Amino acid sequence: MDNRPIGVFDSGLGGLTAVKELMRQLPEESIxxxxxxxxxxxxxxxxxxxxxxxxxxxxxxxNFDIKLIIIACGTASSIALEAVQKEFAIPIIGVVHSAAAQAAKISTNKKIGIIGTQGTINSNSYVRKINEIDPSIKTFSKACPLFVPLVENGYLDNEVARLVAKEYLEPLKQESVDTIIMGCTHYPLLRKTIADIMGQQVSLVDPGAETARYVKEFLQEKDMLAEPGNKPEYRYFVSDSVESFSRLGSLFLEKEIIQSVEKIDIEKY
Structure with a gap:
């Protein structure tokens, strides 16, 4: 047993979709x-x-005596995971592997779409991982750079979001993909819009949810789960506006952030 908290970080609010899944699947873990x-x-x-x-x-x-770190950012996982795993002794887990494995598992026609930031798509991390799992699967990648600012500004299910999503997703629809990896932890907030455009026959893979499932298995295997009955503590830190994070973060978590959010100077680290 290990009651130390799990550390999670993202470029903004998107990683809270992973936190929401951690809270659901591991309700006794501090974060x-x-x-x-x-x-x-x-x-x-x-x-x-x-x-x-x-x-x-x-x-x-x-600084917080954590037992494991989750890079809840598709771009950061794609670009820097191997470098930091070599540098730090603590277990560090990204969002690419588990999402790629789930997509390969559930795709029936072996045509998988990958949407993400420009950095994630350019890295080809999902493509490489899927090819390792099953070389017969065809992948179709599409950068969707406007999705993050849409989500960060609360444009989730309106005409603006639908117009942008339709523009991005039409090429994947033309390729008849039956599975899409939402390769950025912001994107699950656009799930309804993406599903409406792609159709219910297309499965959407949420990296945050898959990573939470993987972390649960990892902690069980290493006997690092929090003790039964442990009362979890949640702490939130940002490098910019506390008020904006509290407001939009509650939207991501689908519950109010009642804990105080602290602003820190990340450049000191």
Whole structure:
């Protein structure tokens, strides 16, 4: 048993979709969350800058005696996961592997669409992972750079979101994909809009949910779960507006953030 908290970080609010799943699947685990809201999005940055940010984010979380870190950001997982796993002794888990494995498992026609930030798509991380699992699967990737600002500003299910989503998703629809990996943790907030455009016959894979499931199995295997009956504590940190995070974060978690949110200077790390 291990009552130390799980550390989770993302470029902004998107990682809260993973936190929501952790709370649901592991209700006794404490969580420390950092959203790098002052530097969002990571998806448009160079690999060098993303890697620098990820090292800073991890160094900040290590102040809290955590037992495991989740990189709840598709871009950061795609670009920097291997580098930080080599540098730090603590277990560090990204969102790519479990989502790719689930997509390969459920696809019946072996045509999988991958949507993500420009950084995630350029990295080809999902494509490589799927090819490792099943080389016969065909993948079709599409960068959707406007999805993150839409979500961060609360445009989830309106005409603007639908118009943008239709523009991005039409090529995948033409390829008859039967599964789509929402390769950015912001995108599950657009699930209804994406499903309406693609049709109910297309399965949508949520990296946050799949990663939470993987983390649960990992902690069970390593005997690192919190003790039964442990009362979890949740702490939230950001690098920009506390008020905006509290308001939109409650939307992501589908419940009010009653804990105080603290602003920190991430550049010190």
């Amino acid at each position: 420390v969350y950092f959203g790098d809201t002052g530097r969002v999005p990571y998806g448009t940055r160079s690999n060098e800058i993303v890697t620098k940010y990820v090292f800073q984010d991890i160094r900040f979380l290590l």
